[in-house]
Amino acid sequence: MGVFSRRVGLLAVLSAGLLAAPAVAQTQAPVRGGTLSIGVESDFEGFDPVKAGVYSNSTVTAASLFYETLMRLDDKGGLLPALALSMTPNEDGSIWVAKLRAGVKFHDGSPFTAQSVADHFNRLLDPNNRFAGRAYVAIEKVEVGDELTAVFKMRGPNAALPRTLAQPSVFSLIISVKALQEKGADYNRNPVGTGPFVFKEWRAADRLIAERNPNYWDKDRPYLDRVIVRPLPDSDARYASLVKGDVQVIWEDRAENIVKAKKDKNLITLHWVGSGALVVPLNTQREPLNDKRVRQAISMGLNRKGNAAILSQGLRPVYDDPYGPASGIACADTGALPYDPERAKKLLADYGKPVKLVQTVTATPRGRENAQVFQADMKKIGIDVEIKPVDQTQLVKETLSRDFLVSGWRIIDLADVDPQMFANFHSKSPINFSGYNNAEVDRLLLIGRTSLDENKRKAAYCDLIKILNDDVVWLWTGSNIDFAITRSNVRGIPALRGGAVQVEAAWLAK
Known part of the structure; x- marks a missing residue:
């Protein structure tokens, strides 16, 4: 103990x-x-x-x-x-x-x-x-x-x-x-x-x-x-x-x-670097995103780090997991797929059908900017993206009810990574709105939730992220840094x- x-x-x-x-x-x-x-x-x-x-x-x-x-x-x-x-x-x-x-x-x-x-x-x-x-x-x-x-x-x-x-x-x-x-x-x-x-x-x-x-x-x-x-x-x-x-x-x-x-x-600017991430969830239950080749093509066709450097003016570095430096979880290998548009095109050719997506985003300048960058990168590899801006309340409603193909989301900062990871990726979780189902992921999430050995917990989360990155359930598009500005x-x-x-x-x- x-x-x-x-x-x-x-x-x-x-x-x-x-x-x-x-x-x-x-x-x-x-x-x-x-x-x-x-x-x-x-x-x-x-x-x-x-x-x-x-x-x-x-x-x-x-x-x-x-x-x-x-x-x-x-x-x-x-x-x-x-x-x-x-x-x-x-x-x-x-x-x-x-x-x-x-x-x-x-x-x-x-x-x-x-x-x-x-x-x-x-x-x-x-x-x-x-x-x-x-x-x-x-x-x-x-x-x-x-x-x-x-x-x-x-x-x-x-x-x-x-x-x-x-x-x-x-x-x-x-x-x-x-x-x-x-x-x-x-x-x-x-x-x-x-x-x-x-x-x-x-x-x-x-x-x-x-x-x-x-x-x-x-x-x-x-x-x-x-x-x-x-x-x-x-x-x-x-x-x-x-x-x-x-x-x-x-x-x-x-x-x-x-x-x-x-x-x-x-003015005074306050900020907090927490766990979590800005993410692009993919609905793994709906065509064409129920095919792993399409999801991997999207991942390799999206210039996550380059886009973030421009959109955030360097304020939000991109990590390959949602844990963040405050969590104490540092994985030597996250299994993140590289930015490789040519390989993405080959995966889509192997899929063999046209890919059209609808991305639901908040009707805010931030939401539209992020969607336009996603749309432009996808066009380069042959995927057509329609942008669907809605207010935030509607985005939450549609995403939680799995009424989306591609959405915008944020894993909020929590003091321990267990609640968010379990809620978002366990097959039985009502908040698993990507519809993802993987028995090995469920097993690793249970270790993270129940183990009293911190080293075992960290190892489980590192094994978990390799699976999630290979299956491309969500795309990690920005680190979770919160800002407030005061008088x-x-x-x-x-x-x-x-x-x-x-x-x-x-x-x-x-």
């Missing part, structure tokens, strides 16, 4: 303490009061995780105002207490015991207890609710030990649980099931949590308004009186709003704007894990 003990030993002794330090160094004490406006990429899926199914980074930004996780991560990936003071495993990691913080209340005044934790997670795990996100974790059920003790029973040994639950996501952000039962269908637009801010208003496609929670368990926070989150799908318009001062923070991924921001003395007086925003802008500790300097 040596590796496992070293990995989780700290968890057993965690106690109440400071929250994550801000990414920008503070030179003065935090200032209370004020309104912070955040510009995000898309409107929100809603705040009932069962109905939403998936949270975009825009929704996680909003949901994190109202909901919280059991543990938190600091900017270096260390675990910190939040709603739970500690999470402690049994001998083999098949059971985890969470000791909860006393005195926490939901926004409606109801007490936060172990029953609240059990109700939240068991609702998501109930197969009758058809919650796609249950593929992200290997929890069998959550039981109540006592009022402030929640017991997580796993499907097998699992070393990743505390870190998985520490990062805000559609699964880990805890809602009030009691309030949901009382509000019924209205809850999706009227969230109730334990978080630093209380929901006030949501005007669809315009803005969401939250106000300071006067009864928040951390009496020193939040510092802000109000937060407004505004969906601004056009990245140039979003950046212009920041420059004008209409918003004080934006999530950004357009290289031109990031480069400009770095030269503007009135120069914004302080206290932590690492942008998962692309979420979290403002529990944010404040506005005078």
